[in-house]
Amino acid sequence: MPRRGWTRLWSGVAGLIAGALLVTIGKGVMPSDAARTLRPLYHRLALVAGSGDQGTTDGPFAEARFQEPAGLAGSPSGKLLVVADRGGHRLRGVRLDDANRVVTLAGTGQPGSADGALSSASFDRPTHVQFIGPRQLVVWDAGSGLLRIVDLEGGTVRTLHAAGTAPFEDVWGLAASEKEIFLSQPGPGRLVGVDIASGRARVLIEGDPRVPHPGALAFHDATLYLADRDGTEVFRLGASEKGSPDLAAAGAPGRLVAMASAGGVLYGLRAAAEPLVRALTGEPVPLISAWGQDLPGRGSPKPYLEVPGSPPVGFAADPRVERTLFVTSPALRRVLSIRDLDQGVRRDALTEWPGEPDDDSYPKRKPDGVYRLLVVGDSRIFYGTDKEIEEHGGYPRALTFPKRLELILNTRAALEGRPISYEVLTKAHGSSAPLGIWPAYEVPTVAKTWDVDTVVLMMPPASSTLDAWLNRPPVAGSGIPPADIDPEYLLLPAEAKLQKSPAAALFRACERRGMATASPDGRLEIEASLGKLAAEPELRREALELYGRPLELLKKRLAPRRLVFCFFPLGSREGLGEQRDFYRELCSKRGIELLDLVPAFDVLREAFYPLSELSGNDHFHAAGHAVFGYLVAHELVSRHIVPF
Amino acid sequence: MSCCLAALVLAALFTTGAPGGSPAAPLTKVTPLGTPPASAAAPAAATPFPAAWFDKNVIVTKKEGYVHVFWNAQEARGPLTGPDKRMVLARVARRLAAEKVGAGVDRVKMDVVFVRERDRYGMPRWDTLEKVAHLEFSRDALLEGLKEGAVPEKAQMARLFEIFEVR
Numbered sequence: 001m002p003r004r005g006w007t008r009l010w011s012g013v014a015g016l017i018a019g020a021l022l023v024t025i026g027k028g029v030m031p032s033d034a035a036r037t038l039r040p041l042y043h044r045l046a047l048v049a050g051s052g053d054q055g056t057t058d059g060p061f062a063e064a065r066f067q068e069p070a071g072l073a074g075s076p077s078g079k080l081l082v083v084a085d086r087g088g089h090r091l092r093g094v095r096l097d098d099a100n101r102v103v104t105l106a107g108t109g110q111p112g113s114a115d116g117a118l119s120s121a122s123f124d125r126p127t128h129v130q131f132i133g134p135r136q137l138v139v140w141d142a143g144s145g146l147l148r149i150v151d152l153e154g155g156t157v158r159t160l161h162a163a164g165t166a167p168f169e170d171v172w173g174l175a176a177s178e179k180e181i182f183l184s185q186p187g188p189g190r191l192v193g194v195d196i197a198s199g200r201a202r203v204l205i206e207g208d209p210r211v212p213h214p215g216a217l218a219f220h221d222a223t224l225y226l227a228d229r230d231g232t233e234v235f236r237l238g239a240s241e242k243g244s245p246d247l248a249a250a251g252a253p254g255r256l257v258a259m260a261s262a263g264g265v266l267y268g269l270r271a272a273a274e275p276l277v278r279a280l281t282g283e284p285v286p287l288i289s290a291w292g293q294d295l296p297g298r299g300s301p302k303p304y305l306e307v308p309g310s311p312p313v314g315f316a317a318d319p320r321v322e323r324t325l326f327v328t329s330p331a332l333r334r335v336l337s338i339r340d341l342d343q344g345v346r347r348d349a350l351t352e353w354p355g356e357p358d359d360d361s362y363p364k365r366k367p368d369g370v371y372r373l374l375v376v377g378d379s380r381i382f383y384g385t386d387k388e389i390e391e392h393g394g395y396p397r398a399l400t401f402p403k404r405l406e407l408i409l410n411t412r413a414a415l416e417g418r419p420i421s422y423e424v425l426t427k428a429h430g431s432s433a434p435l436g437i438w439p440a441y442e443v444p445t446v447a448k449t450w451d452v453d454t455v456v457l458m459m460p461p462a463s464s465t466l467d468a469w470l471n472r473p474p475v476a477g478s479g480i481p482p483a484d485i486d487p488e489y490l491l492l493p494a495e496a497k498l499q500k501s502p503a504a505a506l507f508r509a510c511e512r513r514g515m516a517t518a519s520p521d522g523r524l525e526i527e528a529s530l531g532k533l534a535a536e537p538e539l540r541r542e543a544l545e546l547y548g549r550p551l552e553l554l555k556k557r558l559a560p561r562r563l564v565f566c567f568f569p570l571g572s573r574e575g576l577g578e579q580r581d582f583y584r585e586l587c588s589k590r591g592i593e594l595l596d597l598v599p600a601f602d603v604l605r606e607a608f609y610p611l612s613e614l615s616g617n618d619h620f621h622a623a624g625h626a627v628f629g630y631l632v633a634h635e636l637v638s639r640h641i642v643p644f
Numbered sequence: 645m646s647c648c649l650a651a652l653v654l655a656a657l658f659t660t661g662a663p664g665g666s667p668a669a670p671l672t673k674v675t676p677l678g679t680p681p682a683s684a685a686a687p688a689a690a691t692p693f694p695a696a697w698f699d700k701n702v703i704v705t706k707k708e709g710y711v712h713v714f715w716n717a718q719e720a721r722g723p724l725t726g727p728d729k730r731m732v733l734a735r736v737a738r739r740l741a742a743e744k745v746g747a748g749v750d751r752v753k754m755d756v757v758f759v760r761e762r763d764r765y766g767m768p769r770w771d772t773l774e775k776v777a778h779l780e781f782s783r784d785a786l787l788e789g790l791k792e793g794a795v796p797e798k799a800q801m802a803r804l805f806e807i808f809e810v811r
Contacts, residue, residue, distance in 0.1 A: 432767040471770065487703050487714035490770065491755055521775055 037417025038062060040100045042370075042410045044341050045287065045295075045304070048081065048326060049094045049102050050334030056088045056109065057102075064102030066092065068330040071129040071174070072314035073137065078368075081326060082137060083335060084126040086312060091126060091139065091150065094335065096320065099417075106150055106157055113144050113159060121157035123148065127312045128174035130181070132196060138174070138181050142312075145169045147181060147194065162194045162201040172229060172311055173217030173258065186213035186229040204237070204245055211235060211247065218259035220266040225279070227256045227268070229310075234259070234268070234279050251280035257307055258315035263322030263363060265340065271309040273297030276325070276338060288343045290407055292396025292622075305338070306331065322363035343403065345394040346382075358382065358397065359425040359450075366423070366451040371642055373424045374447055375402045376439050377458035378431040380570055385613035385621045399622050401458075402426040404629025409642070412633065418644055425450055434481070436465030440550045441483040444557035454562040454642065456595070456632075457554070460618075461571050461579055462529070469503035469546050470524035480550045494518035506533075506542035513539075531575015534582035544586050552590045564641055566632070568597040570611070571618040595641065600631045692793075693736065694719070700766065704744045710751035711783075713740050716759045716768055717776060724756070724776060730810060733777055734796045737805070741783045742792070752786075754779040780807035 040046060040061050047062065055065030068087025074096075075082070081094040082105065090107030094100050105118060112122030124143030132138050135153035138160070140146075145167025147160040160181075162168070170187035181194045182204070191205040191214045205211060205226075215229030224237040226247075233252045237245040256268040259279055266279040274284035274297055287295040287304055295304035305327060307313060314328035314335070323340040342361035366372055375381060381402060384395045397403060406424035413420055427446050429438060439457060447455055472481035473489045479502065489497070495518075498504040507524055510516035513536075515528040526533075533539040555563045567583045569576055580598055587594035604627065611624035620628055636642045696719050703714040715736065717724050723732045737754055745752055756777040759768040781804060789804050790796050801808060 430763065430767060432763050432769075485703075485770075486705065487755065488705065488707070488712045488753070490773075491757070491775065519771075521773055523771060523773065525771065 039414045041414040042421035044339040048335040061100035069328040070127045070312035072316040072326050073129045074319045078319040084129040089123045115158045130176040132176045163199045165201045172215045175217045184214035184217045216256040216259040220261035253277045253279045253282045260315045262317035269315045271307045275307040285340045292399040321367045343398040345396045370421045372452045374452040374455045376427045401625045408633040434465045434468035435463040437468045438483040440554040456564045493522045531578040534578040564593045566595040711749045713754040718758045778809045781805045
């Protein structure tokens, strides 16, 4: 079996495992008719609404049908997504504040141009839609070429008669401010503005050689951006004294079908293998599956998101979550959401990791209804096996434990109809950095910056914490070692270090037992495992102090955010019982919540063996990350550590 | 003294250097660098040093009254165990003083070591450390007394360096 197939197999197995566990263990709490309480999944790539079948049925998000969904517009309040159902001659609404329930907002379903009440008014192939106020919309009917103003507050539809112009035909893009509606028409080669109050129309661009066929159009940072239908550049429209706007080249993202601004980024949609692109920089946004692979693009047998080469296509920002976009097209007959989050392959953990959390692509502002976890750990939580790394040329973030945990928590919430969502961020270093020390320095800032609710420190059986105590100087004030080495201190003679070190008593006690050495170059080393130290009262007492101090400091610096210490037994099982007991006592003394995963691992250990590669590095493989994610999700929920 | 260390260590050069992990730690798989090939002899006069000698191998820490320069010279092991090792050290000291030490501080203490092994992330395994040399000097005096690319004469060494200990 080729390698890629091998990994796919494991990934598939992981999915089956996670799915089976969800169903099996969730049975005790799930309602008998799960379908009634299903909620949309909170994920980077998710279904917003639509079964995919053609129709006009309203109702629960996954069962509702669209005839021919085209334009999309998210309400400023973030509660409603309006869908121009072109073939159904209706305006449909997705109630984002009610589990994405689909409703009909306006239109009889028969093509027409009748004004009046929402339910009696008719539309003729409504194609573009934009909000022009909190509850007011403009709709362009492709069948009649008319602009319609829909007042959801007042419950009326009226036609905006643009003075002095024929009905607008061949409209590629529509953008709107509260006062003016802008339409791009590639056929006649013009950009038109229509004053909403007076209906007066003005031609802003016509026959401009840089934009001979005006196409994709969007507001971004209160400025109008325009792309040519056949060109590859994006232009910014600026005010001009001459009356007609100045065009300034702003980016070259390739030929765009639509544009939308979301979370401070202008995005473009294009009929290409990588359909989503940051329009001003030209960077494509990779669509990464939950299994860490690029999703098939256009031209592949089954593309995830096939963008037509021309409108209609729906493309709008999700007002609730930064850098998240709604997408649809008549052929798709579903509305999807795509979140611009970096989940691709991290090729080099050494150069890409330090300094910032891996998940700094998450917006700093936490979306409403989201509970944020920050998992802190070593490579066991972010790296895979040698074989997988060789295959991917690195390791996809989507495959790692934190992303699995996020997906599984959100899947449980969706399946059980819970109105809560989760984001799981990562902060980690390789195990040569002392996991018992560096979080006290680095994690509080990350937790505060990203408004994290709970930090989970993932502690494996071995860490380099004691080594840091022995070979780094205590920092004045905190009394714990620094996060980084001090090379000059490292080279001090052993005795000089011991005179200053809070770890001297432990070292001496270990030395008497033949468990510690000082090298001629001054390096101090305790050769006993934590399990061995924990087994002897004198050594245990000293170790509890050294392990406890930085942890307590971390807790203090995190407050009022919650800290959970999670001990998990991946790797050596030597002295595991003593270590569990040690951490139990440590957490109890320091008032830190302990999540002991040893029992859960033991239950599943034989059935899922092996969870990691067996070459001695103890990294989970893809399925291992999934099972680990499931276990932690289960414990977090069942012990009420996270709200659910 | 130590409170300013973390902020001042040139993380970009060396990242979070940490002692070698315990035996069960997952990322301490040893990747021996080995001894450089025989062809890696001492560079001829004025031959530029390979960038690999210094990439991720230098930590500069500002201390009270001096700057400490730490160089893991494992990549230069061949030249530093050959007959011209003192000349090489002097030239390296000049280069690091010029490039890595800011002009504000004059006094420099420099330690040169070999760290024979790294973990799979490229982090040095401190338990394989071997001291090579300790130098102390005035940055200004060294930059003035030894021109860029010049090879120091033996008579110069005592004037350029206050301490020049080589193991």
